[in-house]
Amino acid sequence: MASLSYQAFYPIRCSSTRDNPDPHKQPMIKINGNSTTIKVDGLSQSTGAESTRTMVASMAENGCVTKEQSRQNIPTKKQLVDPFRHGLIIEAGVGYRQIVVIRSYEVGADKTATLESIHNLLQETALNHVWMSGLLGDGFGATHGMMRNNLIWVITRMQVQIDSYPIWGEIVEIDTWVGASGKNGMRRDWLIRSHTTGHVFARATRHDTWVMMNRETRRLSKVPDEVRAEISPWFINKKAIQEDVPEKIIKLNDNAKYVNSGLKPKRSDLDMNHHVNNVKYVRWMLETIPDQFLESHQLSNIILEYRRECGSSDVVQSLCEPDEDGNLEGVQEDTDINLLNGYSLASKSINGHGLLGFSDKWPLRKSGYCYFGDVELVVGKTTMGHGKGRLEESIALDDGRKEKNLFE
């Protein structure tokens, strides 16, 4: 096996300045950009920047690493292969590929990977890409230059297109790379394929914006040259999803057909930023779609636009409205759905004509749901296809692509 293997290094002891900031004390940050006002501290992919910046500065001054850093072993130089993560640098030195096996707890009752698991794997591979680059600070995806400048990532838009879902035990390879998005942003793309056949399961694109956390003005600032110089060599011009004009997502209000209210973030929903991880929104959204619909369909596309952070004390509601192509009237009449406080389904309706009759009426890949939780939290649009038959068909679509890589 060709290897630039993961070097273990041992701690040179120094006093750690690491602290655990109280999540309840995180300041709310408003950023005034050109056209919109966005609160960003929940959607950011940053670290608790102040404490981390202090630590890194301290490290640099003292030439030592903390115990935690020694255990994490974050590389300080670009690394081409990570045997423990099954990761390697591709795309002429700037892209990243990771092979993962779909785990037992990443699949749902139908043995296919859940949408939440797919989002988790996208997040994981993105972070590991930065990890391999040698640019990762101690934060949640921020580079050293970003940390020195108090910069954080803010996700603005995420789209995932899923042709078919990998199943339990399936070996999957996830490619990811970055490119420019406008003047002040970055896009990250992913491609998820079967490692065995090359069959494409899913494509995804995320748009991030750099945001300068100026504690005085709290304004959006220009990206410093230092950071641009750090990141732009990794940019390539290649898109996983060919986007035309971004699809407009309508706003919903309390009159939406399905309302799941009273959603409270739990401790386990918080990530290393002490805020609700953006993947949790996906779970909340899917929970608002009636069960019997999801049992006969699989989501084929989801677009999310992040508008505001969600802190641990927020109470969220998730709204769902079928678009004009969709017809959920039958479901509403046939089942026992409580439109105000979530929904519960009478078992008679599930055993009766509610389930299958309904799925046949739903046009493949034409209908959608729209959601948002609280007015400005996140808006999204999903497209549902006939799911259950597609798992069996997915291998028939294989194109036989088979690339050699270092792990075979």
Place this chain on the structure above:
Amino acid sequence: MASLSYQAFYPIRCSSTRDNPDPHKQPMIKINGNSTTIKVDGLSQSTGAESTRTMVASMAENGCVTKEQSRQNIPTKKQLVDPFRHGLIIEAGVGYRQIVVIRSYEVGADKTATLESIHNLLQETALNHVWMSGLLGDGFGATHGMMRNNLIWVITRMQVQIDSYPIWGEIVEIDTWVGASGKNGMRRDWLIRSHTTGHVFARATRHDTWVMMNRETRRLSKVPDEVRAEISPWFINKKAIQEDVPEKIIKLNDNAKYVNSGLKPKRSDLDMNHHVNNVKYVRWMLETIPDQFLESHQLSNIILEYRRECGSSDVVQSLCEPDEDGNLEGVQEDTDINLLNGYSLASKSINGHGLLGFSDKWPLRKSGYCYFGDVELVVGKTTMGHGKGRLEESIALDDGRKEKNLFE
């Protein structure tokens, strides 16, 4: 790299008899054993046995595999190394070791692996052990012999002892093996260590009982010789946790100090058995412990005794009572806890004396919480230690053990 690598094989097409049983139609199964009556269809680690048995019988008769099986590529013979999972057979051919890197979404806000993630990894490595053995049917850990005999696993007791928690990015190795537990059962043990230093993070033991799903009598039956012959060669006499007499777990009722009621299983809580996965209980239990307590402590021991299944339509409550060593009176008085419908904390109390003052009073490793959700669902006991300081101390405990393995 020494390798008995993962062989890809391609489908010989045959008509699949796979179906997706409606989870709402799963029969409730009562099993009358020697002394207790247990409903098992939620706690089982089985597949939806009937449909899978039919499929495997069909496969055997036709000498072909389904597309799904081709994609999963479950080995039919014992396999010594699985490069994609970083798995290998150890312990003279009967134990299993897997190396995993703690992922970004497996850690909490403090960057340490969550208890739920640890349980997930225990489940995953147990299944992969069976996977490597060549004995795995299509089900959730059931062997071919068990499937032919309509046998399922039922977890009866699980204990996890955690000395310290691995952190984001840390490379961890998990060893697991099985042994006899009484006449009609099996125990499975795990050891979770730092791959770099050998430092032991956690130990775990699970006791399973074989249960015969006789559709007519629904009684507990003797383990057939066929299954005993299949599994017993894998037994070794080695314990990760030295247990004396199992600690008795008291029952709680609605008078418990903390009550988290109205917990409804979500679609995402269901596993491949179409029932609530047992790991979800852990989440529900932890959510009943007041946040500010968990923020200053880490769980060092959890014992779970499974009494009954949880179906998708059950409404669960989780109860929590400090034991006689514990004193939560201060918390109740100082904070805004709603004892009937979950709890919410006034931010003033967190910023005040509720948090740290309280943690100092709590005796390290002596106090516990007890829970159950619904009367017969699961009972458990946790022991909490001072957590937040321990992360920093864990490397000081390293013993420098460093074993060579195939992935270096």
